[in-house]
Amino acid sequence: MTNPTPAWLRHLRPEVAAMDHYSAPHTVAPRARLHANECPYPWPAHVFDGIAEALRNVELERYPDISGRRLRELVATRHGCEPSQVILGNGSDEVISLLLIALAGTHQQPSHILTPSPTFVMYSHSAQVLGLQVRHVPLTRNFELDPGAMHAALKQGPALCFFARPNNPTSSLWSAEVIAELMASYPATVFVIDEAYGAYAPGTSMWQPPVRQNHVHMGTLSKVGMAALRLGYCIAPPRLATALNVVRHPYNISQTSLAIAETLLTRYEDVQRDMINKTIAGRERLAAMLATLPGAEVMPAHANLVVARFANAAVSTRLQRYLYEQRILVKDLSKYPGLAGCLRVSVGVEHELDLLQQALQQVPAELWSPSDCTYN
Ligand SMILES: Cc1ncc(COP(=O)(O)O)c(C=O)c1O
Structure with missing residues (x-):
């Protein structure tokens, strides 16, 4: 006997029904x-002694700090910004979703987003899940940005434009000058500069405070030895940081991840x-x-x-x-x-x-x- 179509299926969002899940x-x-x-x-093994010590102080029966305050302070000190501008996510994947939800526009005027292509797939995937349109601007054959095509697409007024520097999957490092010029020209678009792989291109960060009001810096601990912790973050202008906190679930980062990350970042740099x-x-x-x-x-x-x-x-x-x-x-x-x-x-x-x-x-x-x- 064939399975009948479940009655609840009519509630499934068509864009979700049509998509594949991310797999590895x-x-x-x-x-x-x-x-x-x-x-x-x-x-190395001796680091795990320090981690064990930190974990002994974790009160497993208690909720963690509601927003990972101590780790946010650490990130803020390192980046020369206010702790209130730092938002932590369960991986930067979560931060991407928070940005998209906060800047999704209205029912009458839904936002669209822009990415160069190819780039990290979760920008588009998470936008599509939310029903947001995604426009892609092809990179040149050498995986560089095409400034003319980027200008043309930005004139359409996307809410968000994602630039991964260095980029995944191409490993290219797009021109900071080109990106800075685009940011200056389109103040109504939020530019997310995703520096997930920044540690592998030392001295190239575009996060040089003071930065523009439409500049969001995104980072993750996943690519620098802590992928198991699922910890990403962004630094956003104050008004946007407030909005991201509205969207973010309270207690979104586990206390074990927070304790381990704080230990590794302070004792084992x-x-x-x-x-x-x-x-x-x-x-x-x-x-x-x-x-x-x-x-x-x-x-x-x-x-x-x-x-x-x-x-x-x-x-x-x-x-x-x-x-x-x-x-x-x-x-x-x-x-x-x-x-x-x-x-x-x-x-x-x-x-x-x-x-x-x-x-x-x-x-x-x-x-x-x-x-x-x-x-x-
Ligand atoms: C450019 C880029 N940004 C963000 C991420 C997401 O990292 P995570 O969710 O592990 O912090 C990845 C993962 O591969 C990536 O390649």
């Missing part, structure tokens, strides 16, 4: 995780810096490795990930499958507009890069050829 490849015991843009280096520096060094090795592959064009890399574009566009898909069979996870970007033949590889620890190197040295010759390949 899962494989049992991967040997190398080079697909999620994490900081690959684990914290030097360890973290070392993890980041090793990752930057790993990026050079990874880029050099990918450059030896037949037909590969390695794109400039500023985040903890490297993109190789293959002249034969089928190769990126085949390579991903081949590596997956060896339990090495990378990301084929071919299905995204503007990314035909592109493979994204996150930096791994030395051992993971060794495994990748060995696997790449043993690629079956047929994989590189235009047709007749079992990895199609």
Whole structure:
């Protein structure tokens, strides 16, 4: 007997019914995780003694601070802003949603948002979930911004424009001058400068107070050794920060995450810096490795990930499958507009890069050829 259509289905929002959920490849015991843009280096054992100490003081039976005040103060001190301007989210994914909900416009005049494309998919995904229109401005072939096209799109008055610097999935670092000029020209648009990968491009931050009233700085701890904590944040102009707090659920960050993040950021900064520096060094090795592959064009890399574009566009898909069979996870970007033949590889620890190197040295010759390949 076939399942009847459930009666409640008519209440499901059509935009949600039509969408796929965000998913990531899962494989049992991967040997190398080079697909999620994490900081690959684990914290050394002695750091866990400090974490254990901090966790002993967590009152599990109590709610956490309603807005993560101590961590907000820490972020504010480091960024030279008021703690009241800092909003924490369960990952910056949550911060993105808070911004979209707060600036969604009215029923009569719903907002739309703007992103260069390709970029981080959650900007569009979360906007579509809310029923907001998304306009995309294609990047140039070299993954740079197209200022003329950005101007044309901004003239349409989007509520929000997202710029990831450096960008995911391209690892490019868009011109700060171009972005600053756009921000100055369109004061009615809020520009979110997402510096999730800023640690991998030292000295390039656009957060230089005082900043414009339409500048939101977004960051995350996920890419600097704390992805498990799910902690992101933004710094917003005061009126917008108030609105974001209206939208935000109270107690949205767990006390265990807060306690661990505060400990790592205050007691083990030097360890973290070392993890980041090793990752930057790993990026050079990874880029050099990918450059030896037949037909590969390695794109400039500023985040903890490297993109190789293959002249034969089928190769990126085949390579991903081949590596997956060896339990090495990378990301084929071919299905995204503007990314035909592109493979994204996150930096791994030395051992993971060794495994990748060995696997790449043993690629079956047929994989590189235009047709007749079992990895199609
Ligand atoms: C550019 C960018 N921003 C934000 C995020 C979200 O990070 P999180 O929700 O883990 O803080 C990601 C994740 O990959 C990203 O690539």
